[in-house]
Amino acid sequence: MEFFWYVVLMGILAVYVILDGYDFGAGIIHLFFAKTEKDKKAITNAIGPFWDANEVWLIAAGGVLFFAFPTLYASSFSGFYLPLMMILWLLIFRAIGLELRGQIHNPMWEAVWDKAFGIASLLLALFFGVALGNVVRGVNLGMVTNGVSTQEAHFFFLPLWNPTFSPQADQLGIIDWFTLFLGIVSVVALMIHGANWIIYKTNSDMNTKLREVVFKLNFVLMALVVISLSIWHKIEPEPFHNFLDNPLLCVFPLMCFAGMFGLLKVKTYQHDGAGFLFSSLFLLGGFTSTAASIFPNVLPSTNNVNPSLTIYNVAADDYGLSVGVYWFAIALVLVITYFIIQYKVFSGKMDDVGYGEH
Amino acid sequence: MEEMLFYDRMQFAFTITFHYLFPQLTMGLSLIIVYFKWKFLKTDDITYNKATHFWMKIFALNFAMGVVTGIPMEFQFGTNWAKFSELTGGIIGQTLAMEGMFSFFLESSFLGMFLFGEKIIGHKWHFVTGLLIFTGSWASGFLIIATHSWMQNPVGYEILANGRFVLNNFSALFTNPWLWPSYLHNQAASLVTSSFVVAGIGALYILSKRNITYGKLFLKTGVIFGLISSLIVAVPTGDLLAKNVVKYQPVTFAAMEGIFHTEEKGAEIVLIGQPDVKDKKLDNKIAVPNVLSFLTYGSWDTTVKGLDQFDETIHPTNISGLYYAYHIMVGLGTLFIGLMSLAVLQLIRKKLFETKWILWALFFMMPFPYIANTTGWYTSELGRQPWLVYNLLRTSAGASPTVSSGNTLFTLLGFVGLYMLLGLLFLLLVGKIIKNGPETVKK
Numbered sequence: 001m002e003f004f005w006y007v008v009l010m011g012i013l014a015v016y017v018i019l020d021g022y023d024f025g026a027g028i029i030h031l032f033f034a035k036t037e038k039d040k041k042a043i044t045n046a047i048g049p050f051w052d053a054n055e056v057w058l059i060a061a062g063g064v065l066f067f068a069f070p071t072l073y074a075s076s077f078s079g080f081y082l083p084l085m086m087i088l089w090l091l092i093f094r095a096i097g098l099e100l101r102g103q104i105h106n107p108m109w110e111a112v113w114d115k116a117f118g119i120a121s122l123l124l125a126l127f128f129g130v131a132l133g134n135v136v137r138g139v140n141l142g143m144v145t146n147g148v149s150t151q152e153a154h155f156f157f158l159p160l161w162n163p164t165f166s167p168q169a170d171q172l173g174i175i176d177w178f179t180l181f182l183g184i185v186s187v188v189a190l191m192i193h194g195a196n197w198i199i200y201k202t203n204s205d206m207n208t209k210l211r212e213v214v215f216k217l218n219f220v221l222m223a224l225v226v227i228s229l230s231i232w233h234k235i236e237p238e239p240f241h242n243f244l245d246n247p248l249l250c251v252f253p254l255m256c257f258a259g260m261f262g263l264l265k266v267k268t269y270q271h272d273g274a275g276f277l278f279s280s281l282f283l284l285g286g287f288t289s290t291a292a293s294i295f296p297n298v299l300p301s302t303n304n305v306n307p308s309l310t311i312y313n314v315a316a317d318d319y320g321l322s323v324g325v326y327w328f329a330i331a332l333v334l335v336i337t338y339f340i341i342q343y344k345v346f347s348g349k350m351d352d353v354g355y356g357e358h
Numbered sequence: 359m360e361e362m363l364f365y366d367r368m369q370f371a372f373t374i375t376f377h378y379l380f381p382q383l384t385m386g387l388s389l390i391i392v393y394f395k396w397k398f399l400k401t402d403d404i405t406y407n408k409a410t411h412f413w414m415k416i417f418a419l420n421f422a423m424g425v426v427t428g429i430p431m432e433f434q435f436g437t438n439w440a441k442f443s444e445l446t447g448g449i450i451g452q453t454l455a456m457e458g459m460f461s462f463f464l465e466s467s468f469l470g471m472f473l474f475g476e477k478i479i480g481h482k483w484h485f486v487t488g489l490l491i492f493t494g495s496w497a498s499g500f501l502i503i504a505t506h507s508w509m510q511n512p513v514g515y516e517i518l519a520n521g522r523f524v525l526n527n528f529s530a531l532f533t534n535p536w537l538w539p540s541y542l543h544n545q546a547a548s549l550v551t552s553s554f555v556v557a558g559i560g561a562l563y564i565l566s567k568r569n570i571t572y573g574k575l576f577l578k579t580g581v582i583f584g585l586i587s588s589l590i591v592a593v594p595t596g597d598l599l600a601k602n603v604v605k606y607q608p609v610t611f612a613a614m615e616g617i618f619h620t621e622e623k624g625a626e627i628v629l630i631g632q633p634d635v636k637d638k639k640l641d642n643k644i645a646v647p648n649v650l651s652f653l654t655y656g657s658w659d660t661t662v663k664g665l666d667q668f669d670e671t672i673h674p675t676n677i678s679g680l681y682y683a684y685h686i687m688v689g690l691g692t693l694f695i696g697l698m699s700l701a702v703l704q705l706i707r708k709k710l711f712e713t714k715w716i717l718w719a720l721f722f723m724m725p726f727p728y729i730a731n732t733t734g735w736y737t738s739e740l741g742r743q744p745w746l747v748y749n750l751l752r753t754s755a756g757a758s759p760t761v762s763s764g765n766t767l768f769t770l771l772g773f774v775g776l777y778m779l780l781g782l783l784f785l786l787l788v789g790k791i792i793k794n795g796p797e798t799v800k801k
């Protein structure tokens with residue numbers, strides 16, 4: 001039962017990464033590459049009718065985490081208190097930037113919300129990468145000092161950073177060189193992804209340039225992935241043991257690489273959606289590979305006193321998990337139906353939707 | 359510890375109070391919008407479609423505010439109330455996860471279509487998407503109140519040796535006797551807010567002699583919806599809910615009504631008076647004898663238990679706050695019924711649009727349903743104290759053990775600043791929509 005809900009949770013998160021990922025990416029592209037009003041309109045039209053529903057996948061992940069793995073929810077949400085609050089504030093800024101911009105036609109008003117939307121998107125992409133880094137690296141569960149837990153074994157708290165900025169320090173921080181590195185990987189990957197979405201959903205004048213941007217950033221991404229594989233062992237001595245034990249899991253990293261190789265030819269694809277398909281494959285593969293590498297852990301412990309949190313020691317009881325399957329199955333059918341309707345109605349290019357013009 | 363708990367509670371109270379200013383409008387308004395669209399489909403009168411689009415704009419803004427201020431609510435269970443989440447997540451997580459899966463997906467998938475898709479999908483399907491938005495938002499309210507009802511009156515659970523609550527009866531969550539009266543009471547109250555807003559804007563247009571056609575339509579619709587909903591808020595839903603409190607939380611009831619000493623030969627109902635908790639009395643009280651016994655038990659001289667019957671450790675922690683919240687809600691609710699009755703009476707006599715004082719009253723009354731809804735929720739939440747899960751888990755045992763009070767105060771201040779900004783922007787933009795009026799809608 002735990003494993004079923006683990007797969008569900010990771011599935012929802014993976015969908016979230018792909019869907020809201022293109023929103024964040026489009027926001028970063030908006031910040032750096034959208035020069036004219038027409039470019040900006042193209043971007044907001046391309047994500048306008050979708051972003052809200054995309055963000056619901058995050059809420060759904062939070063809900064499933066809460067009910068299926070309450071201990072993990074309680075532990076991680078209180079332990080990562082500060083970054084989560086900042087993520088909330090950024091999500092708010094990003095949403096109002098997007099929603100309020102078109103309400104008043106005034107250059108200052110528009111400039112402010114453009115920047116709010118763009119900068120919040122950039123920081124969110126960075127923060128989500130940092131968050132992933134924190135989960136992989138693990139935390140000081142039970143807040144052990146001098147070999148003694150000062151809190152219950154599954155609780156902890158992290159400040160934003162520590163003076164040494166190191167993932168191997170005794171007192172960890174949210175941001176260290178390792179988590180920051182993953183944050184940068186996330187920004188680059190989502191920029192590629194967002195640009196691909198814009199190419200797919202618009203006839204914007206930027207598209208030719210964006211293909212060039214994707215092409216170049218893909219090399220940066222490849223370099224970053226290679227570096228990350230080589231530094232991974234600093235925080236986890238045997239990072240690949242799950243893949244060696246169970247070669248079937250290698251399908252995840254293969255998806256990741258296939259995505260990157262597919263993007264090598266992004267400039268020549270006939271179909272505008274091809275690039276998006278490959279960057280989705282990369283994100284899906286990257287996210288699932290990371291999850292698989294620490295399985296069955298969901299939050300590793302960095303001390304020897306308290307055990308890591310695994311899907312088995314954080315789950316709710318069996319009755320609750322089983323009864324959840326029934327309503328979840330119904331809900332999933334509905335969600336997929338809505339999703340199909342939504343993407344059918346807003347299929348094709350979105351240049352004429354007029355999003356945000358009331 | 360004390361300080362930490364205080365900031366955790368302040369943060370939740372502040373963010374939820376601000377958040378609920380928006381859903382209380384959108385839940386009721388979605389029904390009124392669907393009504394306008396339906397009238398348009400039936401009559402083909404363009405006025406109704408313009409009315410639909412005018413209120414859609416206001417709805418969209420409120421909905422966006424509701425969404426962005428709603429996400430912090432789900433986060434805060436974990437960030438600030440980690441111990442509570444850990445112990446009860448297996449139960450309240452069910453209903454909260456269901457809210458995400460059943461209503462947020464429904465609302466968010468169709469909102470885009472509802473707001474921007476009329477050209478693509480046509481009027482009939484536009485009506486249907488409106489209906490779906492209505493369904494989604496009412497389902498969301500239902501699941502939140504199911505969660506809330508479990509905290510007020512826990513059912514279908516057992517407690518393990520390690521203190522964890524586990525679910526043993528899923529359907530009990532939805533047959534909880536607390537749930538249905540609360541839900542209907544709340545939904546009717548949400549419709550009261552929307553009706554007063556619709557009627558108030560109508561009155562504004564008539565009084566300022568602009569958009570007269572729409573002013574009349576809004577006024578008429580607002581007062582009819584308003585009378586029906588404010589009656590339902592009182593009877594049967596408010597009445598049933600109060601009887602639930604008497605049955606399951608008698609100490610809360612005593613504090614709400616300001617009964618310090620048990621009244622044996624029939625309890626009086628207090629209309630006015632300030633509680634003096636230290637000396638256990640009410641200052642300058644105005645009360646009507648025996649009425650409370652009658653309203654509660656249907657007989658004039660039944661004994662009503664006072665706070666003196668209960669151990670002080672289970673008294674609500676803020677008796678005065680609870681008393682005021684309850685009395686403000688009831689007082690305003692009564693006022694709403696009175697005003698809406700007069701307005702409907704004038705409407706029937708075809709004099710409503712000329713009765714200036716009612717128009718002014720309706721215009722100035724717009725903020726008060728918000729106050730009534732808020733104080734209603736305060737009654738419920740302050741009434742549950744000192745418990746998170748009534749009689750089983752104390753509020754002081756639910757906060758996050760590792761988050762220091764300094765960090766909570768920091769984020770509380772952040773929320774206060776951010777929400778002030780949101781509030782200002784909201785008022786600015788709503789003002790603009792109202793000023794432009796329904797005529798300028800591009801349809």
